Amino acid sequence: xxxxxxxxxxxxxxxxxxxxxxxxxxxxxxxxxxxxxxxxxxxxxxxxxxxxxxxxxxxxxxxxxxxxxxxxxxxxxxxxxxxxxxxxxxxxxxxxxxxxxxxxxxxxxxxxxxxxxxxxxxx
Numbered sequence: 001x002x003x004x005x006x007x008x009x010x011x012x013x014x015x016x017x018x019x020x021x022x023x024x025x026x027x028x029x030x031x032x033x034x035x036x037x038x039x040x041x042x043x044x045x046x047x048x049x050x051x052x053x054x055x056x057x058x059x060x061x062x063x064x065x066x067x068x069x070x071x072x073x074x075x076x077x078x079x080x081x082x083x084x085x086x087x088x089x090x091x092x093x094x095x096x097x098x099x100x101x102x103x104x105x106x107x108x109x110x111x112x113x114x115x116x117x118x119x120x121x122x123x
Contacts, residue, residue, distance in 0.1 A: 006032045006044045013042055013086045017079070030054070030101035035091065040078055042088045050101035051085040057100035058087060072097045 010021050010032075019038040026033050031045040045051035058077035066074055073096040075089035092098075111119075 006046075009084045009086060010034050010042055010044050013044075013081055013084050013088070016081075017088070028099060030099065031085075036088075039091065040088050041075070041091050042086050045085040045087070045101065048085060051082075051087070053103055053105075054099075054101040055080050055087060056105055057103050058089070060105060069097055071095060 007021075014021050014036055017038070019036045019040075021034045021042070022037055023035045024032060025035050025041060030047070030050040031043050033041050033043045035041055043054070045054065058075075058080070061074055062077050067076065068074060073092035073094075075092050075096070075098065078088040078090065080087045
């Protein structure tokens with residue numbers, strides 16, 4: 001199986017856990033999210049680095065028991081699969097915080113001065 005085929009990876013993960021993929025919930029630059037017959041969501045990541053960053057965030061949130069940040073629901077990690085680059089999580093209702101693949105824990109991202117300046121101008 002090619003790791004480039006998002007649907008095949010999602011189906012393989014679902015099969016390993018005795019469930020089925022039921023619908024595509026959305027997609028972004030980092031990956032595609034599907035709902036499952038177990039009423040959970042699985043995010044299939046395109047890049048290993050983004051998968052690892054998001055997984056690290058979920059591990060940290062789980063360690064500290066974070067389920068809510070200032071009234072915004074945070075999905076709970078259920079399982080992850082390193083080879084398939086998949087994170088399974090609970091489905092949350094609005095308002096929520098999602099998509100931790102671009103987050104950096106314990107270190108600042110490395111942006112050049114031009115990008116930082118542009119970000120400040122936009123904000």
